[in-house]
Amino acid sequence: MTQAAIGFSIGVLSLHGWFALPTLTTILMVSLLGGGIALFIRFNYRYYAVANVIFGSIAGIIASYSTTYHYVETVKQVPAMGANITIVGEVDSIQNVIIPTDSFDFTAQASLNDTFTLTTPLKLRLFWPQASAFKQGQRLQIKAVIRRPYGRVNQAGFDAETWFVGHRYHGRGTVVSAVVLDADRAVYELSSVSVRQQLFDRAVALMEAAPHRGLLLALSFGVRGDLSDHDWLWLRDSGLAHLMAISGLHIGLAFGLGWWFGKLCRGLLPESPCLLWFPLWLGLLFALSYAWLAGFSLPTLRALFMACLAMLLLRCYVLLPHWTVLLFALALCLAFDPLASYAMGFWFSFAAVAVLLFINASNAPLPDMSIWTLRWRFRIKQLFVLQFTLLLLMLPLQWYFFGGFAFAAPLVNFVVIPWVSVVVVPVILAAIVTLSFPSLSSALWTLADHALFPVQWLGEQTLGHWLHLSSFWLPVGVGCVLLTALLRWLPFSSFKVLYISLALGLVSWQGWRIQTINESQDTSQKSWQIDMLDVGHGLAVLISRNGRAVLYDTGNRFPNGSIATSVIEPVLKAQGIRYLDGLILSHADSDHAGGADFIVQRFSPQWLRSSDVRESYLPCIQGQRWQWQGLTFEVLWPPKRVKRAANPHSCVVRVHDGLLIGDDGKRTEVLFTGDIDAISELLMARLFPMLNPDILFVPHHGSATSSTATWLADMTPQYALVSVARYNPWGLPVKSVEQRYHDKRIPWLSTAEIGQVSLQIAPSKGQKQNRIQFESARRHYQRTWYRSLFVPDAVDVRVDE
Numbered sequence: 001m002t003q004a005a006i007g008f009s010i011g012v013l014s015l016h017g018w019f020a021l022p023t024l025t026t027i028l029m030v031s032l033l034g035g036g037i038a039l040f041i042r043f044n045y046r047y048y049a050v051a052n053v054i055f056g057s058i059a060g061i062i063a064s065y066s067t068t069y070h071y072v073e074t075v076k077q078v079p080a081m082g083a084n085i086t087i088v089g090e091v092d093s094i095q096n097v098i099i100p101t102d103s104f105d106f107t108a109q110a111s112l113n114d115t116f117t118l119t120t121p122l123k124l125r126l127f128w129p130q131a132s133a134f135k136q137g138q139r140l141q142i143k144a145v146i147r148r149p150y151g152r153v154n155q156a157g158f159d160a161e162t163w164f165v166g167h168r169y170h171g172r173g174t175v176v177s178a179v180v181l182d183a184d185r186a187v188y189e190l191s192s193v194s195v196r197q198q199l200f201d202r203a204v205a206l207m208e209a210a211p212h213r214g215l216l217l218a219l220s221f222g223v224r225g226d227l228s229d230h231d232w233l234w235l236r237d238s239g240l241a242h243l244m245a246i247s248g249l250h251i252g253l254a255f256g257l258g259w260w261f262g263k264l265c266r267g268l269l270p271e272s273p274c275l276l277w278f279p280l281w282l283g284l285l286f287a288l289s290y291a292w293l294a295g296f297s298l299p300t301l302r303a304l305f306m307a308c309l310a311m312l313l314l315r316c317y318v319l320l321p322h323w324t325v326l327l328f329a330l331a332l333c334l335a336f337d338p339l340a341s342y343a344m345g346f347w348f349s350f351a352a353v354a355v356l357l358f359i360n361a362s363n364a365p366l367p368d369m370s371i372w373t374l375r376w377r378f379r380i381k382q383l384f385v386l387q388f389t390l391l392l393l394m395l396p397l398q399w400y401f402f403g404g405f406a407f408a409a410p411l412v413n414f415v416v417i418p419w420v421s422v423v424v425v426p427v428i429l430a431a432i433v434t435l436s437f438p439s440l441s442s443a444l445w446t447l448a449d450h451a452l453f454p455v456q457w458l459g460e461q462t463l464g465h466w467l468h469l470s471s472f473w474l475p476v477g478v479g480c481v482l483l484t485a486l487l488r489w490l491p492f493s494s495f496k497v498l499y500i501s502l503a504l505g506l507v508s509w510q511g512w513r514i515q516t517i518n519e520s521q522d523t524s525q526k527s528w529q530i531d532m533l534d535v536g537h538g539l540a541v542l543i544s545r546n547g548r549a550v551l552y553d554t555g556n557r558f559p560n561g562s563i564a565t566s567v568i569e570p571v572l573k574a575q576g577i578r579y580l581d582g583l584i585l586s587h588a589d590s591d592h593a594g595g596a597d598f599i600v601q602r603f604s605p606q607w608l609r610s611s612d613v614r615e616s617y618l619p620c621i622q623g624q625r626w627q628w629q630g631l632t633f634e635v636l637w638p639p640k641r642v643k644r645a646a647n648p649h650s651c652v653v654r655v656h657d658g659l660l661i662g663d664d665g666k667r668t669e670v671l672f673t674g675d676i677d678a679i680s681e682l683l684m685a686r687l688f689p690m691l692n693p694d695i696l697f698v699p700h701h702g703s704a705t706s707s708t709a710t711w712l713a714d715m716t717p718q719y720a721l722v723s724v725a726r727y728n729p730w731g732l733p734v735k736s737v738e739q740r741y742h743d744k745r746i747p748w749l750s751t752a753e754i755g756q757v758s759l760q761i762a763p764s765k766g767q768k769q770n771r772i773q774f775e776s777a778r779r780h781y782q783r784t785w786y787r788s789l790f791v792p793d794a795v796d797v798r799v800d801e
Helices: 002-017 024-045 048-075 160-166 195-206 213-221 229-238 248-268 278-293 298-315 322-336 338-342 344-362 372-393 395-402 409-433 438-451 453-460 471-487 493-520 563-574 596-603 678-687 735-743 777-781
Strands: 083-091 103-111 122-127 139-147 171-180 404-406 466-468 528-532 541-545 548-552 582-585 607-610 625-628 631-637 652-656 669-672 695-697 719-722 748-750 757-762 771-776
Touching: 002 048, 002 322, 002 338, 024 048, 048 322, 048 338, 083 122, 103 139, 122 139, 160 338, 160 344, 195 213, 195 278, 195 409, 195 438, 213 409, 213 438, 229 404, 229 409, 229 453, 248 278, 248 298, 248 344, 248 409, 278 298, 278 409, 298 322, 298 344, 322 338, 322 344, 338 344, 344 372, 344 395, 372 395, 372 409, 395 404, 404 409, 409 438, 409 453, 438 453, 541 563, 563 596, 582 596, 631 678, 735 748, 771 777
Parallel strands: 122 171, 548 582, 582 607, 669 695, 695 719, 719 748
Antiparallel strands: 083 103, 083 139, 103 122, 139 171, 404 466, 528 541, 528 757, 541 548, 625 631, 631 652, 652 669, 757 771
């Protein structure tokens, strides 16, 4: 069974390597071939373990294919380009008017449109300003524009499409109007609003004025929508963000409280064989109830699976190693939902438990100490070792998902986890249980709120203690994991201090080496790179060379964030860029300059340029020219600076490397155009008749007011790049404009179709022109089976290399 569980997990996780969904014939052929090999090994060589792993892998592949095929067919019900439809269904998420939100989960069960039919219910993520007024369980008739769950795709930052897959969303949409079908019923009638929603509303009403309401709701109902950006910042920097996801720690506490209460009750009642297992059953009931309050999230399911397995084994008097129980829980979780591995919580949940089991297995047993102070000192030492080992072994996951780690986490968790476990969570559970007694429950919520004051205070002391790691540090992280694991089995324990010292020296040397390489690069290096980030509607382009970078435009700004924080910062950190050498703003529109303040504050550019009057900004006007890292920047437009730069005043910059390869060689030119219009294009065409860039940024996102035939008449760029949102309300890019580029056989690279576009420009040996190597996030380093499902009309771009 153990080998089969291993094989099943491997088979399901192989889904991450599928670039496209295989056909049923392929799956059958692989299954038959694998089954034949397994039978041959089993009966001819008696390698039963290997055969069981193969059989388990086949079962895992079939399970993942079946689930994925059903998911794909369900998503395909949503038209590729979206549709305006009327649907009937049920609200899935819990909300409250006190907690503002603009999105909610909705299960569409029927369609009222003749042209759109539903054969399978759709799980949708819908957006509406009045979303907080809905209640979980209410049936709604909604008119909405729904689309497939498309999202921005970049080399770093939040991957919305993977998140949609991991949470089984089939589409997203915007609500036009909504009607509650059961509005005539009482608000809290059980047939209408869910019991969980009712408990949530009662709890929110009792803690409405609590300073830590967001933390309380996260720890009780798993609802994190009330946490502010400041809360998330100190939670991240302190390494306490894991406490805000109800997981094994919380479920284990609930199980322990239930077991303790059951044991107390059993001691007060007459002895009976029926009460032998009462503490365990009550503990499981407490754990199940807490998981239900949290909405049966993935970490809670993992903890429940482990609790149920442990209880079943105890009930059957079967003793298995902890690793085996974890492995069975992993297989059960993947069997329950093969797509669960696309959720970040899946990896952190199982990895954390695996690390804890590893530490527990390698810890020395508690020595026989008669003095209690010595025993406590030994325990405290073990807890410190546990926290630091957790930090090291979880480092690769932290880097992969968050791009860094909180180096103060071991110390903070050493203090906070016992406090939250012993004080905060029990009080919160008591407050939930006593919701029917408002006065008592309110007092308990107040007590829990006060108990969170030291948690927040300690967390806020770590603000700024988050260490971003670029991809260069990945070998160091993997090395830390391997070294930490090997130290547990190294002989000559008295020399472990020497081993650790050597390891720290190696890590320090690697960090110094990386820093030295980045700083010692000179401007004679030939290659440079252009990254047009996928920012939706707007523009943000990174020009990088020798580990240094200049940013052209900063994307849009929103009420609750900006492109600069969600896209640009993660990409810069992933590339190891801590500071910017320069920032150029094409014009003042929010979709181009919305994140300027954040970029200036966070990355401290050495120089700033814009075509309008801004404090501390140098002018970006026609005739200016400067050098940077061996590249030449020339400003072609506008002719003068204005008070506020609109589209026609966009700062048009030509960047070239000035390389001459051979006697009649040609330099590589890139033209950044901002949002210039037809008149600006005409005037520039007269001023610069020889203008013919190798890489052209399509003006104004491909609108009908730009990219005129006159402008393009004498241009033959190798690539035309356009930054545009896939479902923008302006219909950009205009089909006629796009066709104009296709007619001239100019490759069209759109972020709406292929995500982030990266062009590396380098000399090509033996060629008279530089070599431009093209990569895209959606087609290259982020390629997987669901990308083409969400963007089915994206075309492959052929690049001659």
